[in-house]
Amino acid sequence: MDSTETSMTSPSGGGRAASDALKLAEIQSWLSSLFDQANRQVPDLTLTPASISHLHSLASLSQSRSQASAIVAADLRQKAAEYRSEAARIKEILSAAGLGREHLSPASVASAQAVAGVANLLGIRDTETGSFFVANADMVLRKADVAETRAKVQKESKMLLEYTRKAITKLAELKKMLLKFENEFSLHEEQMHQWQKNLAILDSKERQYTSQLANFQGMLNRVGYTSDINHGVLMQLAEEKKDLEKKTKPLLETLKSYHELPPDKMLAALAIEEKRREYAASEKYLDDILHSAYNASQL
Numbered sequence: 602m603d604s605t606e607t608s609m610t611s612p613s614g615g616g617r618a619a620s621d622a623l624k625l626a627e628i629q630s631w632l633s634s635l636f637d638q639a640n641r642q643v644p645d646l647t648l649t650p651a652s653i654s655h656l657h658s659l660a661s662l663s664q665s666r667s668q669a670s671a672i673v674a675a676d677l678r679q680k681a682a683e684y685r686s687e688a689a690r691i692k693e694i695l696s697a698a699g700l701g702r703e704h705l706s707p708a709s710v711a712s713a714q715a716v717a718g719v720a721n722l723l724g725i726r727d728t729e730t731g732s733f734f735v736a737n738a739d740m741v742l743r744k745a746d747v748a749e750t751r752a753k754v755q756k757e758s759k760m761l762l763e764y765t766r767k768a769i770t771k772l773a774e775l776k777k778m779l780l781k782f783e784n785e786f787s788l789h790e791e792q793m794h795q796w797q798k799n800l801a802i803l804d805s806k807e808r809q810y811t812s813q814l815a816n817f818q819g820m821l822n823r824v825g826y827t828s829d830i831n832h833g834v835l836m837q838l839a840e841e842k843k844d845l846e847k848k849t850k851p852l853l854e855t856l857k858s859y860h861e862l863p864p865d866k867m868l869a870a871l872a873i874e875e876k877r878r879e880y881a882a883s884e885k886y887l888d889d890i891l892h893s894a895y896n897a898s899q900l
Contacts, residue, residue: 621650624657631660838891845887852880 625648636643648656696704705713720727723736855876 621653624653628653628656628660631663841890842887845883845890849880849883849887852876852883 628648629643632643646652719733723733723740725732725736
């Protein structure tokens with residue numbers, strides 16, 4: 602293996618170099634043991650501080666696990682030796698009692714093997730009835746747990762199935778709605794274009810009516826219309842006109858009666874002239890009242 606390519610320039614370079622050398626020795630020992638087991642030579646490696654640190658971590662982990670595996674293997678080998686010794690002792694006892702395997706019938710051997718198989722399946726180390734009962738009870742409990750879990754899973758599966766069915770139904774409804782909207786799109790699009798045209802017409806009408814309103818407002822301003830001339834004022838003037846018509850109606854009836862005057866022209870002319878003056882005075886009175894009401898509304 603090549604030497605390590607590192608540069609130790611820090612103040613603590615001596616201590617770091619010693620640590621790296623120790624790590625490198627451990628790595629070389631670890632690699633040698635691994636490749637010796639495979640009957641191969643350790644390849645030449647160019648190591649850096651980072652690779653040395655990484656390989657040292659792997660070596661430490663591998664050695665610790667190897668030690669643990671060796672301890673477990675030794676324990677298992679010891680237990681196997683004890684089991685073989687116990688088996689030999691039991692075999693000797695059974696042979697002395699005439700119960701050896703060579704003395705048993707094939708049916709007995711098959712039954713014993715079946716009992717052993719059941720014991721191995723249940724995870725028990727002996728064939729005592731109590732051990733079988735305990736293992737059977739444990740199996741029953743585990744079966745109950747599995748049945749409970751299975752029932753829970755089935756319930757959840759049914760719920761998920763119901764949700765899936767509802768989701769499928771909803772998806773079908775949404776697809777139908779989408780197809781309906783796609784089919785109605787052309788109709789609504791045509792209607793929308795018609796609304797746009799109507800909107801353009803309404804916009805033009807709005808500008809026309811706004812212009813007419815401005816013209817009418819100018820005309821009202823020119824004739825002297827004000828907001829004081831409202832419906833109430835006009836109704837009041839109409840009532841006063843009716844009162845004046847009631848007052849002038851007898852005078853008109855009197856003028857009509859003059860058609861029946863005697864043929865005396867002088868008296869008839871005087872009477873007619875008098876009635877004309879009364880009628881003119883009544884009209885002047887009516888005009889004065891209308892003007893006074895109009896002026897009062899402007900104030």
